[in-house]
Amino acid sequence: MRVILRPAAAADVEDAISWYERQRPLLGTEFLEAVNAALKVIAQKPRLAPLVQRHTHRSLLRRFPYAIYYRIEGDLVVVVACMHGRRNPKRWRTRR
Numbered sequence: 769m770r771v772i773l774r775p776a777a778a779a780d781v782e783d784a785i786s787w788y789e790r791q792r793p794l795l796g797t798e799f800l801e802a803v804n805a806a807l808k809v810i811a812q813k814p815r816l817a818p819l820v821q822r823h824t825h826r827s828l829l830r831r832f833p834y835a836i837y838y839r840i841e842g843d844l845v846v847v848v849a850c851m852h853g854r855r856n857p858k859r860w861r862t863r864r
Contacts, residue, residue: 769840771811773847777836780850784834802829803850806836814838814845824848 773781781803789796806827810817817827820837827836837849 769811769814769843769845771807771838771845771847777847777849784832784850784852799829799832799834802832803834803836805830807847810836810838810845810847814840828853 781800785796785800787796788799806829810825810827814825817825817838820826823839825838825840827838829835833853834850835853836847837851838845838847840846
């Protein structure tokens with residue numbers, strides 16, 4: 769399936785990359801690699817990750833405390849958020 773990131777989800781990823789780069793050089797790149805690896809699995813097996821609300825799945829990243837929230841819409845996987853595990857879980861629910 770084709771994966772698309774909503775603008776808010778892309779901003780989530782960019783913000784996390786920037787934060788990790790400030791912590792240690794190249795850590796942001798490693799975070800992006802973890803996101804891309806998760807997106808590859810999601811594209812191949814979109815129903816593998818559990819549903820966390822009606823039509824929204826959550827896939828946890830390896831090594832980083834982040835989750836990718838996405839919905840399956842026809843032949844597309846729409847990523848609505850990439851959020852830190854300690855953030856308020858209600859935050860992504862307002863996204864379309």
